Structure formats: structure tokens, C-alpha cells
Amino acid sequence: MKTRIGIAGITGRMGRLLAEAVPASGAVLAGGIGRDGDLAALAVESDVIIDFTTAATTACHARSLAGAATPWVLGTTGLTSDDEAEVNVASARIPVFAAANFAPGVNLVLAIAERLGAALPAESHDAEILEMHHRQKIDAPSGTAIALGRAIAQGRGVDLDSVIESGRHGATGARKPGAIGFAALRGGQIVGSHSAIFTAATEQITITHHALDRRIFADGAVRAALWLAGKPPGRYGMRDLLGL
Ligand SMILES: NC(=O)C1=CN([C@@H]2O[C@H](COP(=O)(O)OP(=O)(O)OC[C@H]3O[C@@H](n4cnc5c(N)ncnc54)[C@H](OP(=O)(O)O)[C@@H]3O)[C@@H](O)[C@H]2O)C=CC1
Numbered sequence: 001m002k003t004r005i006g007i008a009g010i011t012g013r014m015g016r017l018l019a020e021a022v023p024a025s026g027a028v029l030a031g032g033i034g035r036d037g038d039l040a041a042l043a044v045e046s047d048v049i050i051d052f053t054t055a056a057t058t059a060c061h062a063r064s065l066a067g068a069a070t071p072w073v074l075g076t077t078g079l080t081s082d083d084e085a086e087v088n089v090a091s092a093r094i095p096v097f098a099a100a101n102f103a104p105g106v107n108l109v110l111a112i113a114e115r116l117g118a119a120l121p122a123e124s125h126d127a128e129i130l131e132m133h134h135r136q137k138i139d140a141p142s143g144t145a146i147a148l149g150r151a152i153a154q155g156r157g158v159d160l161d162s163v164i165e166s167g168r169h170g171a172t173g174a175r176k177p178g179a180i181g182f183a184a185l186r187g188g189q190i191v192g193s194h195s196a197i198f199t200a201a202t203e204q205i206t207i208t209h210h211a212l213d214r215r216i217f218a219d220g221a222v223r224a225a226l227w228l229a230g231k232p233p234g235r236y237g238m239r240d241l242l243g244l
């Protein structure tokens, strides 16, 4: 039996590419909805839902898909901690695959960032994250930038929330020791670029990922959906899929 995949956000930049990527993978496109669609009805017709919409609707989607017992691949970014809590509640009832970035290469960069965070002393090597996206993007810093920050913080054995310096402006005072800084640039049609930069007095190390085509995200999300169907309830991510 072919896997039936439904798409929440099918009218969007990602959704339109997912509508091509699903049949190209051999799966069946069960249907798709924009903001006015009925997710519960789509879930009944689907073995798995891929969701690239907006954070404002994530909590509602979590409850709807948990109620329908339909596995959920979530690519939406900009989630609040309350949204994250709703996703975790849903993952007790359904398999949930959530990733801020479905490009396999980015997830290798995340793994390297964690190792650099562990290896380079926070006292000497200042960590900054730079992300650039298209002018339509509505959340900042990007989900991937936050994931990079979390990876570095994890390597350093600290909580990102306790060291984050984001959106500097005005009389900021000097950089705090051990801070992880963020800068978000917006313009044109940049698909998504992320750098983690470690700057010391005598050296600078930069790792960068440029997404050149959104198909890298769509193909990754479809791969995740095919992998997720049939898994037990729980929260999964790219590390599970890629075996990192
Ligand atoms: N994890 C990853 O690898 C990636 C994540 N993303 C994230 O995916 C999300 C979507 O990105 P993108 O496709 O560029 O965005 P778009 O704005 O192009 O598309 C958004 C989609 O969500 C729908 N939508 C908007 N508001 C609501 C609502 N209140 N309820 C239900 N559906 C709604 C829109 O429907 P309508 O047309 O009817 O308004 C549209 O189909 C973003 O959060 C983005 O950051 C993007 C790329 C990669």
C-alpha cells in the first residue's frame, strides 16, 4: 500500500513544492489545505500529515492530529514555548517528526556546531550566529539559527536561554562573556543561509550552509513522512532519520 500524505499549507511556498515531491517519491497525495481548510477531515484521508504553515496554528494542529491519531511531520518555525509544549503533548499520542530544517546538510552543520561548542572555550571564542532569508519570512531568528544556538549551548553545557544575545540595538553594553549572539538579515528571495562564527583574539572559525533551492526541504520532509508512518508515538527529528 502506498503511503497517503496530506499537506497543511499546500498553497504556500513550501506546500506547492511538497505537492510535487509527494508523488515523485512514490507516495500518494491525499490532499492539501490552506488556512481555511479542514485539517481533521484531511487527517482522516491521510497516513501522515506534512505541516508547513504558521506558528499561530501549531497548537491547534497538535490537538487536531492527536485527536485523529494521524502522524505529523512539522516544519513550521517560530514556535513559542507554549507551542512546543503542545507538540510534546501530542507526541505522547502520535508520532511527531519536527525539524527546523529538513536539509540533511544543515543537520551535519548542527552536529559540527555542537562539537565546536564543546571544543572551543567559551571564555576565548565568542559564538555568533548569522542567518539570511527572503523578505517574506515572518519569524526571527530562524528556527535553524535557534537550533544552531542550542547545539553550541549543548556543547558548552549551558542553557541557550541563559546566554542568548539577540537583536542588539542601541546602548547594548559590552558583549557578555559566554554569550551566544544572533543576527537576522532579510532581503530578496534568499532561500536560507546560516553561519556559526567563533571569534577569538587570534583566530576565527566559520561554518556556513546555504540552501539554494527549497526542494531540499520538501524532499527531506517527504523522506521524513515515509520514515515516520508506522512508528510508535514519540518525538522524532533529523538526527533519528539520518542516524547522527
Ligand atoms: N523546517 C524547514 O525545513 C522549513 C521550514 N519552513 C517554515 O515553514 C513555514 C511555512 O513557510 P512558507 O511555505 O515559506 O510560508 P508561506 O507563507 O508561503 O505559506 C504558509 C502556508 O500556511 C497557510 N496558513 C497561513 N496561516 C494559516 C493559519 N492561520 N492556519 C492554517 N494555515 C495557515 C497558508 O495558507 P493561505 O495560502 O490560505 O494563507 C499557506 O498555505 C514557516 O514557518 C517557515 O519558517 C520553511 C522552509 C523550510
Ligand SMILES: O=C(O)C1=N[C@H](C(=O)O)C[C@H](O)C1
Pocket: 077, 078, 100, 101, 133, 137, 141, 142, 143, 144, 145, 191, 192, 193
Ligand atoms: O522560512 C523559511 O523560508 C525557512 N525557514 C526555516 C527556518 O526558520 O530555519 C528553514 C529555512 O531556513 C527556510
